[in-house]
Amino acid sequence: MCDLEALDHIFDSYNITSVVHLAGLKAVGESVKNPIKYYHNNLYCLINLVECMNTHSVKSLVLSSSACVYGDPEEIPLKETSAKQIPVSPYGKTKMMMEMILEDLAKSDNSWEIISLRYFNPIGAHPTYLLGENPIGIPNNLMPYIAKVAAGELEKLTIFGDDWDTPDGFGVRDYVHVVDLAEGHRLALSHLRSGYQVYNLGGGVGYSVMEVVNAFQKVTGRDIPYVISERRGGDVNTLVADTSKAIEELGWNPQYSNIEQMCLDHWNYWKIH
Numbered sequence: 001m002c003d004l005e006a007l008d009h010i011f012d013s014y015n016i017t018s019v020v021h022l023a024g025l026k027a028v029g030e031s032v033k034n035p036i037k038y039y040h041n042n043l044y045c046l047i048n049l050v051e052c053m054n055t056h057s058v059k060s061l062v063l064s065s066s067a068c069v070y071g072d073p074e075e076i077p078l079k080e081t082s083a084k085q086i087p088v089s090p091y092g093k094t095k096m097m098m099e100m101i102l103e104d105l106a107k108s109d110n111s112w113e114i115i116s117l118r119y120f121n122p123i124g125a126h127p128t129y130l131l132g133e134n135p136i137g138i139p140n141n142l143m144p145y146i147a148k149v150a151a152g153e154l155e156k157l158t159i160f161g162d163d164w165d166t167p168d169g170f171g172v173r174d175y176v177h178v179v180d181l182a183e184g185h186r187l188a189l190s191h192l193r194s195g196y197q198v199y200n201l202g203g204g205v206g207y208s209v210m211e212v213v214n215a216f217q218k219v220t221g222r223d224i225p226y227v228i229s230e231r232r233g234g235d236v237n238t239l240v241a242d243t244s245k246a247i248e249e250l251g252w253n254p255q256y257s258n259i260e261q262m263c264l265d266h267w268n269y270w271k272i273h
Contacts, residue, residue, distance in 0.1 A: 001045035004052065011056040018060035018192070020185055021049060024094075027140035028068070031091035032233035042094035043101075050105060059109075062188045065099055065116040067174070067202070067239045068092030076206070077174075077242040080118070080198045089234030099198070106196035113192035120174035120202030120241050122181050124262040125269035131178075132269030142173075142212060143263070147270045150222040157224055159209055161231035164238075170209040172238040174202040177256030177265070187250040199250060202241025203257050216263040 001007055001023050010016075024042045025031070031038040053059060069092060070078050071085025087093045099116050106112045123143040125132030138154065139145040148154040162169045184201045191197075207215070213224050246252040256262060 001048055002041065004048045007048055007052045008055070011052055011058065016056070016058050018062070018189055019049065019053060019058065020062045020064075020189070021046065022064045024064065026066075026091060028089045028091050028234040029140060029232050031089050031094075035090035038090045038094050042091075043097060046098050046101060050102070059112045060189075060192050061102070061112070061114045062185060062192070063098065063102060063114065063116045065118045065198075066092065066095045067118050067120045067200070067241065069096045069099060069118060070239065072236040073239070076238055077204065077240045078200065079242045080200055080245055088236055091234065103196045106194075110194050112196075113194055115188045115192060115197045115199065117184060117188055118198060118200050118241075119181065120176050120200070120239060122178050123175050124177040124179065124256060124265040126179060127265065129265075129269045129272050132266065132273065133178075134270070134273055142209060143175075143216075143266050146213060146216050146224055147266055149224050149226075150216070150220060150267065151270055155225065157213070157226040158229045159213075159226050160229050160235060162228045163231075166208055166237055168208050168210055170211075171235060172206040172208045172240065174204065174206055174240040175212070175259060175262060176201055176203045176241075177254070177262050180252075180254040180256055184246060184250070184252050187246075187252055191250050199246040199252075200241040200243050201246060201252070202243055203254065203259075204241055204243050205257070205259075206238060206240040207259055212259065212263070215259045216267070219260045219264045220267045222267075 071087045102114050149157045164171050166172045
């Protein structure tokens with residue numbers, strides 16, 4: 001997507017009517033260490049994409065955004081109208097800027113139909129276990145990190161901080177099953193209308209890192225050794241979604257909201273692959 005000529009060739013070659021923009025760099029920790037890489041890739045690719053879409057009169061877009069746009073929030077759960085703080089990480093800032101770009105674009109030309117979906121923490125795998133997450137090296141996200149430790153590929157899980165302002169001292173996140181997330185995209189495409197809209201996609205329940213570790217151990221029977229490290233740059237205390245807007249306006253109805261089922265689906269994918 002950073003190659004405008006190649007992107008233009010794709011639009012010339014296919015009858016594209018709508019775009020779901022999922023491409024982008026997404027590791028919070030990496031973005032703190034290498035911010036320019038994130039600003040260049042995430043923002044430049046988006047600008048290339050909308051320029052190419054405009055040239056080909058394709059003006060229907062669903063963006064993969066992030067709960068990181070809320071920064072370190074003052075209220076939980078988070079509504080789409082919650083006051084946004086400045087995102088803590090460069091990754092979060094790129095997502096905030098991408099949303100700003102698209103909102104301005106929609107205001108400037110009412111023929112654009114744009115929805116930003118603010119993901120919380122996607123985990124799990126497709127029930128067929130043909131599709132799942134298996135990153136190379138040390139994962140940036142909790143669930144594949146736990147799975148690699150459970151499989152013996154990594155010696156132990158590193159937990160970044162046990163002194164967060166949460167009930168058990170561990171960071172709290174909202175987890176959404178990837179199948180429910182995919183359904184959110186399908187519904188978003190069918191509900192595009194003139195202007196710019198935003199929806200949260202999450203499970204609506206917060207679980208601490210330790211609660212996720214314990215749930216994974218319970219359903220798999222695998223021990224997860226761990227070590228406590230310093231807090232990681234770019235992290236915040238708690239992120240939990242209020243998903244009522246997506247439920248009411250899109251008809252979104254999450255089917256896989258149980259954390260133990262999400263852990264089991266992820267592990268079953270790993271056992272096969």
